[in-house]
Amino acid sequence: xxxxxxxILTGFLGSGKTTLLQKLLExxxxxxxxxxxxxxxxxxxxxxxxxLGKEATLRELLKGCICCTLKDEMENEILSxxxxxxxxxxxxxxxxxxxxLEILDACTSPIIAPYVQIKAIYCVVDAARWLNRKLLNxxxxxxxxxxxxxxxxxxxxxxxxxxxxxxTRVREEIAGKNPGAAILETTFSNGEFDEYGxxxxxxxxxxxxxxxxxxxxxxxxxxxxxxxxxxxxxFLSWLSDLPGNVxxxxxxxxxxxxxxxxxxxYAYGIPVIEKMPLSLRDTIVIIGSNLQKxxxxxxxxxxxxxxxxxxxxxRRI
Ligand SMILES: Nc1nc2c(ncn2[C@@H]2O[C@H](COP(=O)(O)OP(=O)(O)OP(=O)(O)O)[C@@H](O)[C@H]2O)c(=O)[nH]1
Numbered sequence: 001x002x003x004x005x006x007x008i009l010t011g012f013l014g015s016g017k018t019t020l021l022q023k024l025l026e027x028x029x030x031x032x033x034x035x036x037x038x039x040x041x042x043x044x045x046x047x048x049x050x051x052l053g054k055e056a057t058l059r060e061l062l063k064g065c066i067c068c069t070l071k072d073e074m075e076n077e078i079l080s081x082x083x084x085x086x087x088x089x090x091x092x093x094x095x096x097x098x099x100x101l102e103i104l105d106a107c108t109s110p111i112i113a114p115y116v117q118i119k120a121i122y123c124v125v126d127a128a129r130w131l132n133r134k135l136l137n138x139x140x141x142x143x144x145x146x147x148x149x150x151x152x153x154x155x156x157x158x159x160x161x162x163x164x165x166x167x168t169r170v171r172e173e174i175a176g177k178n179p180g181a182a183i184l185e186t187t188f189s190n191g192e193f194d195e196y197g198x199x200x201x202x203x204x205x206x207x208x209x210x211x212x213x214x215x216x217x218x219x220x221x222x223x224x225x226x227x228x229x230x231x232x233x234x235f236l237s238w239l240s241d242l243p244g245n246v247x248x249x250x251x252x253x254x255x256x257x258x259x260x261x262x263x264x265x266y267a268y269g270i271p272v273i274e275k276m277p278l279s280l281r282d283t284i285v286i287i288g289s290n291l292q293k294x295x296x297x298x299x300x301x302x303x304x305x306x307x308x309x310x311x312x313x314x315r316r317i
Contacts, residue, residue, distance in 0.1 A: 003117045004082060005089040008103050011124030012144050013096030016157040020124055020189040020199075021093050025056055027197025028089070036087035038077055040065065040095050057085055065095050071102070075109040082115045090116075097143065100150040101247065101287075104221065110251040110283045113223040122199070123151035124189070127162045127170045148174055150289075153182050153201045160187040175204035220291040224300050226282040229256040231307040238303045239264075239271045245291065251284030252276065256311050 007024070009017045021037070028035045035056040041063075059077050064070040074092075081087055094103050100121050107118060125148060133141050148154060154174055159167050171183060182201030184191045192200035232255040239249065249266035253273075260275040264284060286296060 002086055002115070004078075004087055004115060005119045006078075006107055006116050007089065007091050007119055008100065008107070008121045009091060009093045009124065010098055010100050010103065010121060010147050010151060011096065011155075011157075012126060012129060012147065015096065015124040015126040015129065016155070016186075016189055017093050017096075017124050019157070020122065020155060021091055023189045023193075023199075024091060024197065027193055028056075031197060033088040034085060036081050036085065036090045038074070038081075038090060038092045040070065040074075040093065040098070056091075057081070057087060065098055071106045074103075074106040075112060078107060078112050078116065082112065097140075099143065100147055104150075104287060105248055105250075108221045108223075108285045108287060110223070110285050111280070113221065113283070113285045114225075118221060120153050120198070121151040122153045122155060123147050124155045124157050125170070125174065126158050127156050127167060127185075128158060130156075130170050130173070131162065131166055145177060148181075149178050151178070151181060153184070153199065154178065154204070155189065155191070155199060155201070156183060156185045157189060158187065159185050171204075179204055220289070220293070221285060221287045222291060222293045222296060223283060223285050224297065226253065226284075226300075226304060228304050228308055229254045229311075230303065231256055231310045232258070234303055234306045234310065236271065236273075238299065239266055242266070242269075244269075246286060246288040248287040249284055252280040252282060253284065254279075254282050256307065 009021055011017050025035065025037070036059065037056045038059045038061065040061045059081070061070045061073055061077065078090065081090060092103065092107070100123070104118065104121065107116060130144070133144055136144065156167070156170055156174065162170065167185065171185065174181070174183060181204045183204045184199045184201040186199075189199075194200045230253055235253060235255070242249070247267070249264060251264050252261050253264055254261050261279050261282075262273045263276045265272040
């Protein structure tokens with residue numbers, strides 16, 4: 001089964017996302033890979049997409065944001081790319097107001113999760129905007145900071161318009177917000193690129209350690225496919241015992257004794273389950289920061305065994 005690589009480009013309005021995307025696409029030309037781009041714009045006309053040339057399959061999602069109103073369209077778009085051209089890599093340019101966690105969520109619906117591998121979340125930061133962020137409305141400032149906090153690779157762009165001292169300050173503040181990220185400073189996204197054509201970001205916390213192409217994603221996802229029908233109570237109690245670093249669980253589950261498949265949604269500690277008209281593969285996706293995938297896998301296997309045991313006991317009674 002082919003997995004498509006996904007790179008998410010996030011960053012505030014006008015920070016330089018399209019400029020970075022153009023660089024990435026230029027680098028892809030040197031590699032024999034099938035590339036697709038999904039561009040999301042809030043307006044009805046995407047000026048940016050006209051700059052991209054004809055090398056990549058381009059899909060545009062307009063008049064909304066993939067992290068909220070166009071979330072379903074985004075899932076459909078990735079699935080349709082998988083079913084049609086099966087690109088090796090998809091670059092997703094989000095709108096400037098998109099939240100990285102929500103974009104990640106949109107890229108990992110239980111239907112498409114088995115076919116994608118999220119490689120990195122790049123956040124492009126306008127150095128001057130970052131320094132002046134206190135002038136922004138509190139919600140916008142929070143978004144700007146969360147874009148930085150949840151990304152794996154941070155490109156501090158527009159360093160031509162700040163002084164050396166300011167540049168150091170931006171870097172230190174960003175490293176403070178996300179010590180696990182890798183950072184690169186650029187002007188018009190011109191910086192070092194590795195042999196895979198990816199910006200050569202260096203770890204924020206340890207200046208002198210070797211550079212990494214795609215830094216470890218802080219936000220991780222895992223997919224699990226159930227092989228048995230679950231006991232509903234046991235499943236709900238597994239959900240309620242999840243640790244705080246699990247931010248989302250979603251998927252489709254069949255419960256013993258019930259004809260319908262259930263849609264599972266779990267966010268911010270609150271589970272919602274509802275019957276689905278369709279019968280879908282019993283797959284769940286878990287999204288969280290620093291997920292301990294092996295531990296969750298063991299717990300899910302225990303849940304399956306417990307469900308089988310309860311079913312066996314019910315039969316005996
Ligand atoms: N001075 C300076 N300008 C830059 C730099 N990088 C990009 N720009 C300019 O900043 C503007 C916005 O760049 P884009 O790449 O379109 O930014 P974006 O994040 O895609 O913008 P939105 O899609 O509107 O959110 C353009 O006019 C770029 O030419 C830089 O490093 N320095």
